Amino acid sequence: MTKAALSPVGVALPAAAPVLRAEPGPIRAFWTRLTARRSAMLGLVIVVALILMAVFADWIAPYDPIATDWGAIRSPPDWAHPFGTDEVGHDVLSRIVFGARASLGAGLTSVALAVALGLPFGLIAGYAGGILDMAIMRLTDALLAIPFLILAIALAAFLGPSLTNAMVAIGLSATSTFVRLTRAQVQAVAAEEFVEAARAVGNPPWRIALRHIVPNIVPAILVQATLTIAAAIIAEASLSFLGLGQQPPEPSWGSMLNVAKNFLELAPWMAIWPGAAIFLAVLAFNLLGDGLRDALDPRQRT
Amino acid sequence: MRPEPSDAYPLLSVRNLSKHYPLRTWWGGKGSVFRAVEDVSFDIRPGETLGLVGESGSGKSTIGRAVTMLNPPSAGTVAFEGTDLAKLDPRAMRRVRARIQMVFQDPYAALNPRMSIGDYVAEPFILHRPGMARAERRDEVEGLLARVGLDPRFARRYPHQFSGGQRQRICIARAIALKPSFIVADEPIAALDVSIQAQVVNLLQDLQDELGISYLFISHDLRMVRYLCQRVAVLWHGRIVELADADSLYDDPRHPYTRRLLGAVPVPNPVAERARLRDAARMPAVDPETIGALVEVAPGHWVAGDPHP
C-alpha cells in the first residue's frame, strides 16, 4: 500500500469522509411524506380554510351574526341569505362563519391546555418514577374511568355556563389522555441508548428530559393533539347544545343546533348547515391526524 | 509505536466489584440474587488499554457500566484518579464525567435522532465549560469533527444521514471533546462492517497516542483485542478467570476456559483453519463451578483457581 493511501484518519480526511447521502433534513422528509398522502392533504386544506374563515370572519360574513332581520324569519336559502335565516332572523351563513371561532377556538385552546398540563405531569411520571409516578397515574386512571364527554359536561356545569368555562372543562377532561401518552412515550425513549449516552456525558436529569427526551416524543403528542381537537370540537358543540358553552346570541355551531331542533320540519336548513360544519371540521382534523401519524411513524420508512 | 505504559500509579483501580440483581419470585416476593458480576478487581494504568473479553452474559458490559456509574455496582470500590466514584453524590459524579467518557456499541442507537451532530458534539462543552463563547464552541466542534475524519460542514446534519462508521466517529468526537483521561469503549466495533472496523480501531489508537487516553476496551473480538490491548482480562460467568499481559495471555493461556475461547477463534487461512476445526472439536468443556480465586502464576499473569490442572 502506498503512503498516500494509508494517510492516517483525521490528518487528511476526504477519503474517510465520503460524500454524504443526499437526503433531505428531517422536517423536509416529513413534509414530503405528508404531502404524498392525499387524504391528509385534504384534511390540511379544510383545516386551513376553516381557520382562515374564523380569523377573517368579519370580512367573509355577509351580515352581522347577531343582527336580527325581522323581515326575514326562518326564510329558506335564497340570494340574500344563501344558508337561510333562523327563528329570529339571524343570517345562518354569517353565524356558521363566526361559529367557527367558537368551535375551532374551543378545539385548539382546550387541547393546548390539555397538552400544557399533560406533558409536564406525564414527563414527571415517566422519567422520575416512584411515588410521584404512582400518584399521578392513579389520579389519571380515575379520570380515565369517566367517559370524556360526561366529565366535560360535569365540569362545565360545575364551572358555570360560558364558552371559556367550556374550554377549561374540555381541556381538563382531555388532560389524562396526554399524561398517559406522554408517560408511555417517555418510558420508551428513556430506554434508548442515546439517553444513556446523555447521562454518560454528564447531563443533569432536567436537561436529559428537556433536550433529549421531549424532542423525541413531540411527534406522538402532535398526532394525538390533532385527533383530540376533533373530539374537542364535538365536545364544545355538545356543551353549547346543552347550553353550557357559548351563550346566545353569540353564535356557535352547537347552540345553533340546539335552537334548530325545535324547527326541524319547518326550517331544516337551520340544522343542516351547523351539522355539516361540525362534520367537516371533525373529519378534517381526523384525516390530518391520521396522515400525521403515518408521516411521522419511523416504522413506515424504508 | 508509543512506549509501553509505565508502572505509574493506576488511573483506575477497581476492587471487589460485584453487581447483583434481586430475582423476584412469581408472586413478587424476594427470591435469590442473580450475580451478574462477582468480586472483580483490576487496574488500568495511564495511557494503557485493558481488554475485557468474554461471551454474552459474562458480565463484561455490566462492568463497563458499573465503573462509569451508569449502573453503579452493588459492592466494591471504583477508584478513579484517587476518588471512589461509588461514594460521590450525583452532582459531583457529573463533574467527573468530564474526565471519564463512554463509547457505545450501537452507533445507530447512541445518537439522538432529533439533535444535529454539531449540537451533539458540542454538548460536553455546554455542560462542563459553561463560560465558553458560542463561536469558540463552534470552532472546537469543527476541530473535533475534522480530528475524527469527518467534514466539519456536516455539523448541521442529523444522524440518519450518516453511515454506521461515520456515526461511531461522531460518538468518538463527543467522547474526546474534553480530553478525558479514560474512555470505556463497550463493543465499539461490533456493529460495524469489517472494512470499517479497522478505521475505527486505528482512530482509537491514534487518539491514545496523541492524548494519552486510557481505554477499557470491552469486546468479544479476540483478534482485535490482541491487536489493541496491552493487558487482557478474560471474563466468564461474572468473574475474571485470567488477567495478564496480552502477549502472555494469547501465547500461554493458562485457564482452560481461556484456551477454549482462543481455540474457537476462526483463522483466515484455509489450511490453518481446517486444522483448527479438527482440534477444536476435541476441546474439553469447562465447568463454571470451578472458578477459584486469582493466583499470580508468573509476574503479572493471574489465573483463577488451580493453574495446573
Next chain:
Amino acid sequence: MAETSAKTLLEVRDLGVAFDSEGGAVHAVNGVSYTLAEGETLGIVGESGSGKSVHVLAMLGLIPRPPGRITGGQVLFEGRDLLNLPERDLRKVRGGQIGFVFQDPMSSLNPGMTVAAQIVEPLRIHLGLDAQAARARAKDLLDLVRIPNASARLDQYPHEFSGGQRQRVMIAIGLSCRPKLLIADEATTALDVTVQAEIIALVQDLKREIGMAIIWITHDLGVVAGIADTVQVMYAGRILERGPVDDIFADPRSAYTLGLLRSLPDLSRGRAGRRRLHQIEGAPPDMRTPPPGDPFAARNAYATARCLTEPPPLAQAPGAAPGHLVAAWYDLPARLAEEGAAR
C-alpha cells in the same frame, strides 16, 4: 473439495434485485451469476449492502414485494427457474429441497409453539408424514443436531433453549426434509465464538452424513476459510472475486479481498512486531446511485481510469488457478510486485 465433474445443482444467471424507496430505487443486486455443484460448499463473503443475503432471499421468493423487485435474471435449481415458479411450487422447494437457517434463531422460531410443532410442520407439508411418524422423525432430527434428551425437549418452547441450541433447532428444521441445498445466512453471527465453533463442527458432520450442498453467507473470512470449497466475495451487489478457497486466500486478485484479508489483525502476532492496522478507506457506495464502473474503485488505491467508468466483467484471473474469477481491470499481482520493487 468439489469435483469439477459434479452435477450442477443451482445456476444463478444475471440476477438483479432492486428496492423502491422514497429516495429512489436501491439497486441491491446487479447481474450476479454463478453455479453451485451438488455437494459443494460455497462461502459467500460480504458486508452489509453487498447483496449477499438479499440475492438468496430473492431466489427463494422471500423478499417483500413491493418494495422489492426482481429486475432480471434466472435462478435454475435442478433445471427449473425458481423465479418463474408459481408460489405453490416454490413453497415446496423452500423448506423441502432447499433448507435455510437465518441469523437470529430467536426471531425465526415462533415463541408460542413448542419445538416439536415447529419441526413437525415442514415434515407434514413437504413429506406428507402422519402425526406420529413426523414426531418420531422430529426426535431423530434433534438427535442429529446433538440436542441431548431429545424426546423430552420436543415439548419445550424456544425460550427454554439456549441461543446455540435454538440455532441447532433451526438447523434441524432446515435439514428436516433432507434438502439438497442448505442455505445458512449469517447463521453463527449472533452466537458466541465457542458456540459458533460447535455449530460449524455440527454442520460439517452433517454434511458428511447427508451430503447436501451448502451456501454459507457470512462477513467473517475466518469462518469461510475452514468450511468452504469455493469462496465468493461480494460488494455493492456484485461478485468481485470467486474461486477455490485456498487460491482466494493465498492469491487474492481483487483489491477488496486483499484489503479485507489485510485488515484482520493476526491472532498469533504479539505487540512487539505490530504494524498499524491496514484500513480500507471510505465507505461502500450509495446503492441508489451506484457508480458507473467498478463499485470498489473509489476506495481502491490500485484503480485505473477504466475502473471508474466501465464495470469489469467477472472472468478467469490470468495466471491464477482454473475457476479463480475476478472482476477487475487492474492486475493486482503486477501492481503488488511494482510496489514491492519500489520499496
